[in-house]
Amino acid sequence: MERMQQVVGRARAAFNSGRCRSLEFRMQQLKALERMVQEKEKEILAAIKADLHKCGHNAYSHEILGVLGELALAMDKLPSWAAPQPVKKNLLTMRDEAYICPEPLGVVLIIGAWNYPFVLVMQPLVGAIAAGNAVVVKPSEISENTARLVADLLPQYLDRELYPVVTGGVPETTALLTQRFDHILYTGNSTVGKIVMAAAAKHLTPVTLELGGKSPCYIDTDCDLAVACRRITWGKYMNCGQTCIAPDYILCDPSIQSKVVENIKVTLQEFYGEDVKSSPDYERIINKHHFKRILGLLEGQKIAHGGESDEASCFIAPTILTDVSAESKVMEEEIFGPVLPIVTVKSVDEAIEFINRREKPLALYVFSNNKKLIKRVISETSSGGFTGNDVIMHFFLSTLPFGGVGNSGMGAYHGKHSFETFSHRRACLIKDLKMEGTNKLRYPPGSQKKVDWAKFFLLKRFNKTRIGLIALALLGIVAAVVIKVSSGSLLSV
Amino acid sequence: RGRLRVHLRATWLSGKTRPMEYRVAQLEALGRFLDEKKQDILEATAADMGKVRGIRAYFTEILLCKNELNDTLNNLCHWMKDEHVDKNLVTQLDSAFIRKDPYGVVLIIAPWNYPIHLFLVPLIGAIAAGNCVVVKPSETSKNTERLVAEMLSCYLDNDCFAVVTAGVEETTRLLENKFDYIFFTGMSRRVGRIIMTAAAKHLTPVTLELGGKNPCYVSDTCDVQNVARRVAWGRFFNAGQTCIAPDYVLCSVEMQEKLMPALREAITEFFGSNPRESPDFGRIVGDKQFRRIRALLCSGRVAIGGQTDEKERYIAPTVLADVLPSDPAMQEEIFGPILPIVVVANMDEAIDFINARPRPLAIYAFSCDSKVRVLERTSSGGFCGNDTLMHVTLTSLPFGGIGNSGLGKYHGKFTFDTFTHHRGCLHRNMGLEALNALRYPPYSQQKLGLLTATFEIKRKGTCTLL
Numbered sequence: 001m002e003r004m005q006q007v008v009g010r011a012r013a014a015f016n017s018g019r020c021r022s023l024e025f026r027m028q029q030l031k032a033l034e035r036m037v038q039e040k041e042k043e044i045l046a047a048i049k050a051d052l053h054k055c056g057h058n059a060y061s062h063e064i065l066g067v068l069g070e071l072a073l074a075m076d077k078l079p080s081w082a083a084p085q086p087v088k089k090n091l092l093t094m095r096d097e098a099y100i101c102p103e104p105l106g107v108v109l110i111i112g113a114w115n116y117p118f119v120l121v122m123q124p125l126v127g128a129i130a131a132g133n134a135v136v137v138k139p140s141e142i143s144e145n146t147a148r149l150v151a152d153l154l155p156q157y158l159d160r161e162l163y164p165v166v167t168g169g170v171p172e173t174t175a176l177l178t179q180r181f182d183h184i185l186y187t188g189n190s191t192v193g194k195i196v197m198a199a200a201a202k203h204l205t206p207v208t209l210e211l212g213g214k215s216p217c218y219i220d221t222d223c224d225l226a227v228a229c230r231r232i233t234w235g236k237y238m239n240c241g242q243t244c245i246a247p248d249y250i251l252c253d254p255s256i257q258s259k260v261v262e263n264i265k266v267t268l269q270e271f272y273g274e275d276v277k278s279s280p281d282y283e284r285i286i287n288k289h290h291f292k293r294i295l296g297l298l299e300g301q302k303i304a305h306g307g308e309s310d311e312a313s314c315f316i317a318p319t320i321l322t323d324v325s326a327e328s329k330v331m332e333e334e335i336f337g338p339v340l341p342i343v344t345v346k347s348v349d350e351a352i353e354f355i356n357r358r359e360k361p362l363a364l365y366v367f368s369n370n371k372k373l374i375k376r377v378i379s380e381t382s383s384g385g386f387t388g389n390d391v392i393m394h395f396f397l398s399t400l401p402f403g404g405v406g407n408s409g410m411g412a413y414h415g416k417h418s419f420e421t422f423s424h425r426r427a428c429l430i431k432d433l434k435m436e437g438t439n440k441l442r443y444p445p446g447s448q449k450k451v452d453w454a455k456f457f458l459l460k461r462f463n464k465t466r467i468g469l470i471a472l473a474l475l476g477i478v479a480a481v482v483i484k485v486s487s488g489s490l491l492s493v
Numbered sequence: 494r495g496r497l498r499v500h501l502r503a504t505w506l507s508g509k510t511r512p513m514e515y516r517v518a519q520l521e522a523l524g525r526f527l528d529e530k531k532q533d534i535l536e537a538t539a540a541d542m543g544k545v546r547g548i549r550a551y552f553t554e555i556l557l558c559k560n561e562l563n564d565t566l567n568n569l570c571h572w573m574k575d576e577h578v579d580k581n582l583v584t585q586l587d588s589a590f591i592r593k594d595p596y597g598v599v600l601i602i603a604p605w606n607y608p609i610h611l612f613l614v615p616l617i618g619a620i621a622a623g624n625c626v627v628v629k630p631s632e633t634s635k636n637t638e639r640l641v642a643e644m645l646s647c648y649l650d651n652d653c654f655a656v657v658t659a660g661v662e663e664t665t666r667l668l669e670n671k672f673d674y675i676f677f678t679g680m681s682r683r684v685g686r687i688i689m690t691a692a693a694k695h696l697t698p699v700t701l702e703l704g705g706k707n708p709c710y711v712s713d714t715c716d717v718q719n720v721a722r723r724v725a726w727g728r729f730f731n732a733g734q735t736c737i738a739p740d741y742v743l744c745s746v747e748m749q750e751k752l753m754p755a756l757r758e759a760i761t762e763f764f765g766s767n768p769r770e771s772p773d774f775g776r777i778v779g780d781k782q783f784r785r786i787r788a789l790l791c792s793g794r795v796a797i798g799g800q801t802d803e804k805e806r807y808i809a810p811t812v813l814a815d816v817l818p819s820d821p822a823m824q825e826e827i828f829g830p831i832l833p834i835v836v837v838a839n840m841d842e843a844i845d846f847i848n849a850r851p852r853p854l855a856i857y858a859f860s861c862d863s864k865v866r867v868l869e870r871t872s873s874g875g876f877c878g879n880d881t882l883m884h885v886t887l888t889s890l891p892f893g894g895i896g897n898s899g900l901g902k903y904h905g906k907f908t909f910d911t912f913t914h915h916r917g918c919l920h921r922n923m924g925l926e927a928l929n930a931l932r933y934p935p936y937s938q939q940k941l942g943l944l945t946a947t948f949e950i951k952r953k954g955t956c957t958l959l
Contacts, residue, residue, distance in 0.1 A: 234932065377590060396584075411698075428884070433716050444764060
């Protein structure tokens with residue numbers, strides 16, 4: 001508890017010193033972070049491999065490439081993101097300066113998850129630094145190699161007081177959450193999400209919660225099944241199914257169910273060969289606890305493919321379940337593993353109804369040649385994000401906000417959205433101390449005349465041409481003068 | 494209560510609130526409510542806030558609301574549209590956009606000081622965003638609460654919008670239900686915490702518009718009379734019961750000397766020699782609040798005003814001089830017609846004073862020289878230089894707090910955005926599968942090389958991502 005107080009206290013003092021406000025300082029830190037990712041690439045890949053049995057290709061493309069991209073974007077755009085934005089003015093404020101000033105929030109907390117242990121702390125960190133905050137980073141203790149590495153590396157490259165790393169498990173995180181932060185970004189599950197928000201509530205701290213859920217994947221009968229199934233297979237079994245936006249389950253017409261299974265089987269062969277266990281490209285379950293949990297979901301199910309497992313290495317083969325009932329255990333919680341249930345529905349209407357009866361998911365996928373059908377599903381459902389005719393891909397476009405809704409979370413980040421998440425947009429109006437004349441309209445004593453002029457100024461539903469504006473401004477001054485004269489009070493302009 | 498919730502949720506699932514025509518019709522009905530029930534609204538607010546001339550109420554409860562309504566109606570079509578976003582190399586042929594989805598059934602809890610405005614402006618945004626809405630007006634402003642409960646249902650679709658009247662206990666029970674968004678305006682940080690804690694149980698996002706002590710720094714170089722008028726106007730508006738009112742003044746001892754007669758003159762100009770008889774000066778909303786504010790008078794010394802009348806809940810426009818940071822008036826948000834002046838040596842001391850305290854909803858600074866160092870060296874919800882209150886009348890500026898003064902923002906498009914889930918959507922092509930080959934296993938060094946090449950991360954100019 002005391003240690004947490006010290007760490008956060010130091011970060012706050014460092015923030016209050018004002019050194020992270022300058023853009024040069026933030027750029028310097030971002031550049032250092034970029035150097036870290038480039039220079040320590042080998043170590044980072046090794047840590048991820050130790051945690052998740054992830055091959056270099058996947059680790060690089062999932063975790064390093066994305067971070068480098070965010071860094072490049074932030075460094076390129078920081079001056080424009082951080083600049084004050086002038087806003088549209090009304091008649092009353094015509095002569096004033098009105099703008100929104102993006103400002104840092106203060107000391108923010110980033111709590112990472114174990115499934116993509118590097119990118120899920122790094123990507124938010126980039127945004128938080130760019131926005132000028134001090135950041136406490138708490139990587140997930142479950143992916144312990146990456147956590148240790150992050151704790152080692154960050155202080156070697158970044159300002160140690162402003163960006164401390166805190167390691168530890170539940171007790172340490174609980175202690176950390178009693179401290180006051182100015183924003184908390186948490187990636188993880190809904191149960192802990194509620195705990196984080198409740199802790200944040202004590203300090204009125206805004207939160208971004210990147211949670212999960214069961215992301216449905218509807219396959220229409222009118223679609224290229226081979227292509228659809230290849231894309232789904234890629235997204236489902238990457239990282240051994242341990243992806244928050246993996247297609248959790250499939251909804252399709254019973255008539256195509258067996259074709260879907262066949263296509264996925266063919267693709268699995270293509271991807272991982274005959275013996276999946278010996279493929280260097282197939283990952284493992286993070287630990288025994290999750291291994292047992294996922295195996296438990298197979299109970300009583302029709303296994304159309306896969307089902308093999310090996311506890312010693314936490315290996316679970318890519319598995320497909322057919323004719324799954326909506327009430328079964330595998331359809332209750334987010335699977336987060338390489339098990340793909342297929343639930344049959346007779347129509348897109350039934351699919352939409354099925355989806356809407358459940359909690360809003362983090363992602364929603366639809367495969368169809370029929371554009372109208374895709375549009376319809378988007379319009380009649382709700383989800384954090386959506387990809388049509390593919391899976392996962394909306395995550396990689398940083399101009400799209402990435403986040404959940406309802407049980408799958410609140411808030412969003414990536415690209416500019418990260419910067420905005422970690423900024424306070426402060427409204428600024430700078431007026432002139434002179435020109436007191438127009439202010440007279442609002443001062444007591446009140447009069448009907450004043451009210452009429454106020455209406456005139458505020459309720460502008462007319463076409464504002466340039467001449468019109470000048471004429472109105474003049475009119476406003478005339479009005480003020482008229483009122484002054486009629487009320488006989490002194491005017492000092 | 495339970496039936497109401499079930500009913501609203503059923504309507505929400507039916508999709509009734511989503512088409513633009515429906516939203517426009519409801520918003521126009523709100524406009525008619527403001528026009529047709531104007532007299533009733535002014536009478537109710539007068540009964541709640543002291544029988545003053547309806548000008549102030551007209552301005553805040555009718556005019557400003559209509560302003561927001563017009564802004565929304567003028568722009569709704571544009572706000573609702575899918576926002577297409579820049580694409581990267583891999584998504585060039587796809588459709589990428591942000592869809593504006595309503596949250597569902599939202600709850601708006603309003604306070605008593607601007608009882609119509611503070612539920613109506615959020616309501617405008619919530620309806621514009623396509624939600625079903627439960628409105629809970631304040632039970633403290635009883636007359637307005639009754640008016641809203643009785644009359645709003647005659648204008649809005651009762652399938653989608655409901656008014657709930659509730660005291661503290663019932664509100665607590667109301668909060669046990671799941672809402673898809675909660676918008677709360679109130680003074681109390683404690684209540685803000687209670688709301689957010691209740692929201693956490695359902696993972697409901699919130700906007701909390703709270704309060705704080707809004708400092709008002711007056712530099713030595715300024716036109717004293719104009720400053721006095723603007724500060725007095727902001728402080729004594731609605732008898733001080735405004736969340737963004739200048740709560741206290743920070744200035745040098747010389748400026749305090751100069752301000753005093755100027756403030757006295759401004760108060761007389763506004764309210765006459767006996768403000769009690771002015772039709773433009775309000776009353777304190779209730780006995781409890783009256784007693785709380787009266788107790789703050791023993792701070793510093795009463796330089797102007799100080800008279801009170803418990804029966805009328807009248808507290809004269811009061812200025813306290815030489816107030817110390819330890820005085821009662823500096824311990825809580827005043828929310829009444831008392832303006833303490835705290836003397837500081839210079840601007841640096843003023844800034845340190847402000848930064849040593851929780852971040853307020855607004856900061857005001859008056860100065861004739863163009864440096865706005867107070868702005869740069871402090872943090873607050875909003876900032877207004879050389880005036881008070883006015884930044885909230887511009888709908889293009891976001892209105893909200895930071896830290897203890899709240900989270901979230903609204904007004905204009907920001908209200909619409911508050912009640913909207915911004916959903917990232919990517920609509921891809923089923924063809925061109927060959928392009929995807931780089932991402933599929935089995936992997937090789939060659940594949941990774943090609944992948945990295947397509948990722949080409951440039952520092953300047955475009956940044957193309959996978």
